[in-house]
Amino acid sequence: MRRDAAHDEGHLARVARWTIRCAPEQPAALAVAAALTHDVVNLPKNHPQRAQASDLSAQAVRAHLPELGFSAPETEAVALAVRDHSFSRGAVPQTPLGAALQDADRLDxxxxxxxxxxxxxxxxxxxxxxxxxxxxxxxxxxxxxxxxxxxxxxxxxxxxxxxxxxxxxxxxxxxxxxxxxxxxxxxxxxxxxxxx
Missing domain, CATH: 1.10.3210.50 (Hypothetical protein af1432)
Structure with a gap:
């Protein structure tokens, strides 16, 4: 993840706490995984591909979460949440986990x-x-x-x-x-x- 003043480890931790609070019915491991990976591809605000950052992050999730022991359905649930969370992308989340991640990121x-x-x-x-x-x-x-x-x-x-x-x-x-x-x-x- 490319760090900047607004996207650091503190941001990830705050988003993780609020993702859990916004979707208490979701498995906490998936909420935390989504929060910790939602900005794994973090392009600057003025980058021409800024709107694609969440798609690129979702691809990275699909490539690497199975290596950490996540099942295929768990990986896909996290990837969908990561893909849909971004304000720049303008998506409506398809899942409760995606809605929680989007809310948590926007709260920050x-x-x-x-x-x-x-x-x-x-x-x-x-x-x-x-x-x-x-x-x-x-x-x-x-x-x-x-x-x-x-x-x-x-x-x-x-x-x-x-x-x-x-x-x-x-x-x-x-x-x-x-x-x-x-x-x-x-x-x-x-x-x-x-x-x-």
Missing amino acids: ALGALGVLRVAGVGGQLGRALLHPEDPWAQARQPDDLTYTVDHFFTKLLRLDGTFRTLPGQTEARRRTLTMRAFLAELASELEVAPPG
Whole structure:
């Protein structure tokens, strides 16, 4: 796995815990395997093949999980979850394990951790923090390739309605409120009206 500020061992551990919480009826070994392998092919956010990363990760799962003692059905269950979890791919998970993995991964993009992760990725990619005259992209199209704060409006604040498990939905609402509170504080410090 190619590590970056937002995709490290801590991210994998948090996703594993939440995958188990979002699908308690699923075998924990499969939930953990899916979480630990979901970013095994981790392409940078600005890579032209970014949308194929989850397909490539699923191929790696199929190639290597049997070597670790997973049966063919277990390997395929993990591979399907890994394939369908990605926001970039835009897939609807086909299985409860896939729904749980997708929710767990998206939860890690929200809340205080989400603020840290988006700032880390923005810094790593050399993006400006925010547009100096229009920080909330009210009179322009949001451009998260140029401005880190724009990622709140292109993706992060839109995630709340995409969760598929009850635990994921509940936690997403809580974490989204944390992000909105962060933006309100940022508005106060910038001495501008908060985003609508």
